[in-house]
Amino acid sequence: MVDAPVTDDELHAYVDGELPADRRKAVEAWLATHPEDAARVAAWRAHSDLIRVRYGGIARSPVPARLDLDRLARAERKWTWLAAAAVLLAFIAGGAAGWFGRETFEGTAAPAARTVTAEAIEAHKLYIAEVRHPIEVPAEASHLVPWLSRRVGSTLRAPDLATFGLKLMGGRLLPWQPGKPAALFMYESASGERYTLYCARMAGPETSLHYNVAGQVAAVYWGDGEVGFVVSGPADRDRLLKIGQAAYEQLDRRTTRGSS
Secondary structure (H helix, E strand, O other): OOOOOOOHHHHHHHHHOOOOHHHHHHHHHHHHHOHHHHHHHHHHHHHHHHHHHHHHHHHHOOOOHHHOHHHHHHHHHHHHHHHHHHHHHHHHHHHHHHHHHHHHEOOOOOHHHHHHHHHHHHHHHHHHOOOOOOOOEEOOOOOHHHHHHHHHOOOOOOOOOHHHOEEEEEEEEEEEEOOEEEEEEEEEEOOOOEEEEEEEEOOOOEOOOEEEEEOOEEEEEEEEOOEEEEEEEEOOHHHHHHHHHHHHHHHOHHHHOOOO
């Protein structure tokens, strides 16, 4: 029995590990009977995990020499030269970033597409490495797809990828934009190879498949005008494009509208 309603402050403290011991059991009991709050806590934890993965290395890195206070003081007398150099460097870096981005993202993609693809790849890398808790809700749970659809705000489906030897493991809720969660479905092969389907509500036109490489991981993005979809997996271009095409065809709302 929970003695008193649990506040948002207590939920945040619970996620951050700062909740007093005498309230921890009460909060856990509350979450066990309040699935909406439990989903929020899971999303906050996922967001924190993504932040640690993306920026943890920066936080642990030593302060760059260029930010040394003595050096900055000496450089102040040369501010005009440094300003000109900074402008030139920004121009060169910007051009290089644009060029390399062109090499890794096939086709013309809007900034929103690039953003959702980057988020999907980060989530893929984070959760496929989990052994005990790669998913939040198992595939056999009847409420998995309806729950994620309701939270994302659009009717979702988990495509059948058995043709590729992939079995749906389940899914989880993730943060996408303020007030806009995303859904992640995870698939696994008999050999343990994992693929994910990331679904996020976003405004934009219908698009064809775009292939993106990020080291050992690659992703295929497409948009249907209401939801952006990203299939992520090992960087095997031919296989991933075939999987992405199969998912695209099953999720294409022009052919599935009215079948839900």
